[in-house]
Amino acid sequence: MEIILVEDAVEGGRCVADLVAETLSSAGSGGATLGLATGSSPLAAYSEMIARFERGEMSFAQARAFLLDEYVALPREHEQSYWSFIRENLTRHIDIPDDQVFSPDGEAEDPVAEAARYDAAIRAAGGVDLQILGIGSNGHIGFNEPSSSLVSRTRVKTLTQQTIADNARFFDSPDEVPVHVLTQGLGTIMEARRIVLTATGASKAGAVAATIEGPLGAHCPATVLQMHPAVTIVVDREAASELTDREYYRFIQQQKRRLEH
């Protein structure tokens, strides 16, 4: 894993946007496939991507995007649906064609069949080139809550009380947070060719330490990333505060910079 320690969310956003830029420019004529996360963690990266697009430095015209997850039974026009979230916070501000932004249909009559369809659609599109991830305070990625199979595919999950409480801030009350979701599985996410996870703030410190330094296991689903050959983890000072080998990661980062210059 490459661990990048940054001062704040803005610097973290620039690191993620750099990886997106590399992905876009190295894509063949078919264009790049981005995996997009919702939640507050990637917002700084999305602002940076929008700014680079507006300055003419980045174009998403040939790209497509797959979202990680969606709430079940929440109308997609609801402002907290992930379908709405990604449009509001990223895709309506850039030149990616609207019909190339895909997400699981939370209103599907048969959510189990919808999960299988979505999983197959990602593969049919050739897979994800760069998956952007946040992390839940309990170590979930997408909505793969603790106890998720490390090889799981896209499916219906039940949120933990912790995640419902964490996400209640986006709704008028905790009772309004949907309990069921459709999420790419850990096995699905692991098929992305490159992955970047970004985390900021003290509430993520425990999950970040477990992900990077803890034993691999379903109690902290993000630990599955230890098995991926191309993962970058971008963390600010607070999110990095529980890492035992923080100074070693900083040393590696300095050495890498020296080699580049």
Ligand code: GLP
């Ligand atoms: C949400 C999403 C995840 C996200 C995580 C953290 O529930 N399903 O994709 O990474 O929880 O959210 P935030 O970035 O707002 O802390």
